Amino acid sequence: MLPGWIDHVAESVLTATQATSLGEVKGELLREWGSSEVWRISYGLRSVIVKRGSDVQTAEAAAYERFVVPLKLPAPALIHHTAIDDAVLLVLADVGRVNLEQEPSVDGFLAAADVLAAIRSREVSAESEFTGDQLAELVRRVDAIGDNLSARLIARTVPALDELHREAPTAVVHGDFVPKNLVTDGQRWTAVDWPLAYLAPHLSDLYTLVRDAVAIGHQAEPIVARYIESSGADAELVRRQVAVGGVCFIVRALAWIVAEGHRLVPPSKDWIEPLVAELDEQVSR
Template identity: 65%
Template sequence: MLPAWLPSGPVLEATEAPSVSALHGELLRQWGSSEVWRLSYGLRSVIVKRGTDGQADEAAAYARFVVPLDLPAPRLIHGHRDGAAGVLVLADVGRLTLEQEPSAAGFLEAASLLARIRGTAVSGSSEFPAELVKELGARIGRIGFELDPLAEALAGLHRDAPVRVVHGDFVPKNLVTDGSRWTAVDWPLAYLAPHLSDLYMLVRDAVALGHDRGPIVAQYVEAAGADSFLVDRQVLVGGGCFCLRALDFVVSEGLRTIPGSEDWIDPLLAELEGIVKQLS
């Protein structure tokens, strides 16, 4: 059964299917705030997404960042708002994710992909200023340690590193390949900042799967032509920013939309505390 919210006109035009009933539907992902389908007719396929809450404004991220900066993301075919939800039709950029095949080579390719994203100059101010550290900490309300070292380190990055696009969810499930090139998908959380939470998330997942951190960071440094000492600082600060955003999401949205997300809080708090200690 295909979803009732399917934007049939754009899908039929893109796939050249004669009718909705002729489409083959494959549910790829379903969370409390998002639903993703692959719809195909013969050899033609598209990805259709519906998002609510924090996932509802991906079209805005395309308009702000992806399209004008020509970032490596699926081509936007159609987008509209349906009440509180955002619906997108996107080009299908591949059937294999880094989550499905988490090879060492794949993580290196992902590091190079991130270097391309971060190498794209952008106008605009940071959307994660140092003051936001304390604001998020107060909103989360469960942090029993001082966040000053993180706020100070983030302020330093604003002096030493350029503001660039942060994907916001640069994890294996959102890195897709068609066998020849890699693409980053799922852009609704994108924003501007000087830290490297994206690289932190990539390395975090790689290490959890048994890969070494060093080659992945080195690949990013080489591909980006960056200073390794600055990158290490950007990654560490980015890790703290990732933990704060993740905790804020769980407290404000996840507890309501994702069963079991309460269990994420204590590990994230411990991870954040460890990062803050390294910055002290």
């Protein structure tokens, strides 16, 4: 069975798979979550990934045009994209059938640190898109953070983020650098799912990678050390980038839940309390 919207990208799917009609291809639903629907379309040994994104997910096409393609980031090649109604459809190269969530090995997490170092190594000429003032504004929007934690966060993390803007280069932030979005074909690892990408000097991506590794029993230090080695970055600066990046990631996640996540993904309301507790822990360090 194929999604009803597949006709809008049929030509590119057939060209990529070398099928002569959609009746010959096989569809496998990989993910259906909130505003995102992801399928693998196969014909024999050839396959592509097709995505339908609405709401925040529509930003993935722009992320490819702004970051992925011009900077040659380690992401699936964009074969085609088009807009229909309130959604964007993308046809992407199939970069593998196994992700780091499915096989969370130490070697996989170390390889992901290399992927992140490659992403962060790309020089950009544009300015940061997440400043201290923007962080403070998001904090004020999320009532669940509470007055005490908000005050501590604004007093400590906002100046720290401003300092990173003076000391660290602005680079691409993937925005959801977690195991399910790190895919391998058995030889190479690739970061997928780019709609949340933006520019900033912090390292929220390394924070989320380490956070998930620790949650399943791996050690943080080798992963951070691998990133430092691969990127050639200063270890103390990386430590501060990760600390600030963790706060930025959590605040942005909370702001998304409050603004639209509760509507698109109703269970996200249950994430608020744990995220606030995690934010308190990060700010208190």
